Amino acid sequence: MTESSVSLWGQWExxxxxxxxxxxxxxxxxxxxxxxxxxxxPNTLVCPVCLGHPGTLPVLNGEAVRxxxxxxxxxxxxxxxVSTFERKHYFYPDLPKGYxxxxxxxxxxxxxxxxxxxxxxxxxxxxxxxHLEEDAGKNLHAGxxxxxxVDLNRAGVPLLEIVSEPxxxxxxxxxxxxxxxxxxxxxxxVSDGNMEEGSFRCDINLxxxxxxxxxxxxxxxxxxxxxxxxxxxxxxxxIERQIEAVESGEKILQETRLFDPVSGRTKPMRSKEEAxxxxxxxEPDLPHLVLSPSLIEEERLSLPELPEQRVERLCTEIGLSxxxxxxxxxxxxxxxxxEEGLERFRSGIADExxxxxxxxxxxxxxxxxxxxxLNRRGxxxxxxxxxxxxxxxxxxxxxxxxxxxxxxxxxxxxxxEEKKTPVSLVEELGLVQVSxxxxxxxxxxxxxxxxxxxxxxxRGGKDRLFGFFVGxxxxxxxxxxxxxxxxxxxxxxxxx
Amino acid sequence: xxxxxxxxxxxxxxSALALSEAEVARMTSELSAILNYVEGLATVDISGxxxxxxxxxxxxxAPDTPAASLSTEGALAGAPDRSGAFFQVPRILEEGR
Numbered sequence: 001m002t003e004s005s006v007s008l009w010g011q012w013e014x015x016x017x018x019x020x021x022x023x024x025x026x027x028x029x030x031x032x033x034x035x036x037x038x039x040x041x042p043n044t045l046v047c048p049v050c051l052g053h054p055g056t057l058p059v060l061n062g063e064a065v066r067x068x069x070x071x072x073x074x075x076x077x078x079x080x081x082v083s084t085f086e087r088k089h090y091f092y093p094d095l096p097k098g099y100x101x102x103x104x105x106x107x108x109x110x111x112x113x114x115x116x117x118x119x120x121x122x123x124x125x126x127x128x129x130x131h132l133e134e135d136a137g138k139n140l141h142a143g144x145x146x147x148x149x150v151d152l153n154r155a156g157v158p159l160l161e162i163v164s165e166p167x168x169x170x171x172x173x174x175x176x177x178x179x180x181x182x183x184x185x186x187x188x189x190v191s192d193g194n195m196e197e198g199s200f201r202c203d204i205n206l207x208x209x210x211x212x213x214x215x216x217x218x219x220x221x222x223x224x225x226x227x228x229x230x231x232x233x234x235x236x237x238x239i240e241r242q243i244e245a246v247e248s249g250e251k252i253l254q255e256t257r258l259f260d261p262v263s264g265r266t267k268p269m270r271s272k273e274e275a276x277x278x279x280x281x282x283e284p285d286l287p288h289l290v291l292s293p294s295l296i297e298e299e300r301l302s303l304p305e306l307p308e309q310r311v312e313r314l315c316t317e318i319g320l321s322x323x324x325x326x327x328x329x330x331x332x333x334x335x336x337x338x339e340e341g342l343e344r345f346r347s348g349i350a351d352e353x354x355x356x357x358x359x360x361x362x363x364x365x366x367x368x369x370x371x372x373x374l375n376r377r378g379x380x381x382x383x384x385x386x387x388x389x390x391x392x393x394x395x396x397x398x399x400x401x402x403x404x405x406x407x408x409x410x411x412x413x414x415x416x417e418e419k420k421t422p423v424s425l426v427e428e429l430g431l432v433q434v435s436x437x438x439x440x441x442x443x444x445x446x447x448x449x450x451x452x453x454x455x456x457x458x459r460g461g462k463d464r465l466f467g468f469f470v471g472x473x474x475x476x477x478x479x480x481x482x483x484x485x486x487x488x489x490x491x492x493x494x495x496x
Numbered sequence: 497x498x499x500x501x502x503x504x505x506x507x508x509x510x511s512a513l514a515l516s517e518a519e520v521a522r523m524t525s526e527l528s529a530i531l532n533y534v535e536g537l538a539t540v541d542i543s544g545x546x547x548x549x550x551x552x553x554x555x556x557x558a559p560d561t562p563a564a565s566l567s568t569e570g571a572l573a574g575a576p577d578r579s580g581a582f583f584q585v586p587r588i589l590e591e592g593r
Contacts, residue, residue: 026560027560027561027562028560028561028562028563033558033561033562033563034562034563034565035562035565036562041568041581042568042580042581042582043568043571043572043581043582043583044565044567044568044571044581045565046565046566046571047565047566048566051566051571053574059558060555060557060558061557061558061560062557062558062559062560063559063560064560065557082552089510091510091511091512092588093583093585093588139585139588140582141587141588144579144587146586146587147579147584147585147586147587148584148585148586148587148588149579149582149583149584149585150582150583150584150585151581151582151583152571152583277506277510279510287552287555288552288555289555290552290553290554290555291554291555292554295554
């Protein structure tokens with residue numbers, strides 16, 4: 001880590017490590033074959049194993065191991081040929097066995113790193129370890145007096161816990177790390193990363209210290225923060241709380257806190273167990289996990305293109321700017337849409353210059369119109385009437401000169417709204433671009449006649465006014481004029 | 497190895513057990529006896545024995561094929577208390593585990 005890029009909070013340095021729990025995309029649970037599925041009616045995906053009945057034995061799910069290995073390889077971790085399972089003990093109604101089977105002494109994966117990029121620059125955040133463990137069930141309290149309800153469908157769902165080193169130095173860095181980690185897990189199909197459904201959850205370990213010191217301050221853990229926005233808010237609050245406390249001579253307590261999204265504050269978690277003592281010991285019901293070298297090799301060879309590599313390729317091969325490429329890759333489905341569309345255009349165009357033009361148009365279209373509709377309406381806009389083939393058909397009209405770009409943009413939004421194909425909408429609305437010389441010439445002449453002062457100024461050397469004339473002509477045509485032709489005619493006319 | 501009274505109280509608290517004074521005394525001696533019994537393992541000569549996990553064949557792994565779960569009735573059959581399709585427990589105040 002470079003000291004120069006460390007961002008400071010006044011006279012304090014913030015030190016943060018993140019623990020992420022991500023649910024793995026298996027069909028069945030980690031140690032039994034109950035379905036791993038969100039949203040089923042309560043207590044319908046349970047069996048004697050995940051209910052913790054006596055006499056049952058866990059049997060390890062091979063796919064969970066595979067997905068863990070894949071995530072590790074994608075983040076450059078070392079895969080342990082031999083790892084161990086331990087029992088982590090605590091009493092809570094959502095944990096029927098009274099212990100969670102986790103990996104402690106020898107995790108499946110160690111080391112690795114993730115490259116982040118914020119305004120403070122680019123840095124590597126080291127990953128300490130990743131290990132497999134089982135999820136707990138769910139306690140429900142709302143609307144129930146004096147009792148709590150327990151649904152154990154989630155008990156035994158496979159989790160990968162991903163622990164970073166305390167390398168993160170600001171809320172922005174934490175959020176960027178989480179976004180990139182989630183991207184990586186989604187691109188490798190290890191997890192769907194769905195935060196609303198709890199398949200990507202985050203604990204924050206945070207302390208402050210004077211810059212330049214190597215000793216860590218007292219660490220506070222903030223549990224279960226489940227959106228990027230809340231991670232940011234919780235950290236800002238906690239940083240300010242700790243600085244205020246230390247500067248007024250108070251001691252920071254090592255404790256677990258919860259973030260309350262309503263008040264925007266963190267507050268100590270009330271717990272009857274004052275000192276957590278998990279009494280880890282080796283899980284006697286599971287042998288050491290010895291991986292076959294072929295499993296690791298298979299996963300290594302079948303790793304898909306990773307988000308970082310994709311950004312690199314979009315920049316160097318397709319010529320996108322880094323920020324455009326990053327926006328595309330942040331949404332895997334949007335990146336796929338973009339590339340599929342580009343491929344379709346490419347098959348019809350041979351010359352470099354033509355390709356460049358198409359690429360610019362298509363990039364701008366996807367990053368503005370498609371992205372906006374995606375954010376507004378969700379994944380469904382990327383298929384059906386506003387799917388990639390139909391978007392390409394629409395843009396072909398622009399390239400062919402029969403429709404203006406601004407018309408196309410408008411049509412796409414309406415098509416998404418009305419669930420019609422953009423081209424059918426173009427016909428329905430009778431949209432055409434005015435490209436005829438005569439018609440355009442009349443428009444240009446009218447604009448020049450109305451703005452004689454500007455014309456004189458332009459001819460006197462004020463080149464910047466050219467855009468003003470183009471805008472005025474476009475406005476007069478209500479967006480229907482072909483801007484390239486308008487440019488051409490204007491240029492001729494203004495020569496005088 | 498003999499357990500101390502505070503060891504026993506610590507374990508009792510983690511186990512959410514309230515022990516009477518007499519029980520603390522009994523547990524102290526009984527748990528110590530168990531530990532001493534297991535401690536016998538430490539006298540076994542294990543030089544030359546491979547560590548667990550060493551030179552083992554790859555662990556057999558289960559295929560990821562879902563199988564039928566219990567019915568909700570079957571799942572809740574052994575529950576001391578229930579409410580509809582849920583297990584029911586005394587109110588938990590803490591959250592966020």
